[in-house]
Amino acid sequence: AQTVTQSQPEMSVQEAETVTLSCTYDTSExxxxxxxxxxxxxxxxxxxxxxxxxxxxxxxxxxxxxxFQKAAKxxxxxxxxxxxxxxxxxxxxxxxxxNSKLTFGKGxxxxxxx
Amino acid sequence: xxxxxxxxxxxVTETGTxxxxxxHQTENHRYMxxxxxxxxxxxxxxxxxxxxxxxxxGEVSDGYSVSRSKTEDFLLTLESATSSQTSVYFCAISxxxxxxxxxxxxxxxxxxxxx
Numbered sequence: 704a705q706t707v708t709q710s711q712p713e714m715s716v717q718e719a720e721t722v723t724l725s726c727t728y729d730t731s732e733x734x735x736x737x738x739x740x741x742x743x744x745x746x747x748x749x750x751x752x753x754x755x756x757x758x759x760x761x762x763x764x765x766x767x768x769x770x771f772q773k774a775a776k777x778x779x780x781x782x783x784x785x786x787x788x789x790x791x792x793x794x795x796x797x798x799x800x801x802n803s804k805l806t807f808g809k810g811x812x813x814x815x816x817x
Numbered sequence: 818x819x820x821x822x823x824x825x826x827x828x829v830t831e832t833g834t835x836x837x838x839x840x841h842q843t844e845n846h847r848y849m850x851x852x853x854x855x856x857x858x859x860x861x862x863x864x865x866x867x868x869x870x871x872x873x874x875g876e877v878s879d880g881y882s883v884s885r886s887k888t889e890d891f892l893l894t895l896e897s898a899t900s901s902q903t904s905v906y907f908c909a910i911s912x913x914x915x916x917x918x919x920x921x922x923x924x925x926x927x928x929x930x931x932x
Binding site: 707736738740746747748749750753755794796798803804805807808809810 | 848850852857858859860861862865867875905907909911913914916919920921922923925926
């Protein structure tokens, strides 16, 4: 069974600065997908970024980028130029190969200070 | 945003009563999922469906049943609600398991309180 670990329960960052959220996972599969979801106070789950394991290039979406280290089974999210609207809980999630099931980490609460 | 609605959005019920939550999509996606979210656990999969009348269990399926008679609707039923089923329930959809189709999009959630 796959596991996803987010060891930091909370983080805080000053507006306009950069913050990195950590995620590690454990799997025996060679082909899989990794995701970061954002959950603001509205509770809506919003896809932030997606990474395919077979792609060596790290995914980027505007201010959001990942550092994908396949050998280390690490998938961290970097948020550049943090904005107040980035305040939310962030979940790392894993999906193995042809298995369509998502396994989530416990989440990290990010607060952006003005 | 993906066209996913959940009803009701909030519900308070008593222990032992049956409860049905509905997920409705307008995207014609093949896969639909039910998750529950609890503090300290992230989201956990309850059941999922890979087509009309095709369903399978997830990680925390005990006490829940599901049905899917139409592509657009996926129902989650608590036959006899218990206080441990107090949670926020999310529905999600995806096109399928193939590369490029696997991303799941979530509904707004249903907050259920079982007294």
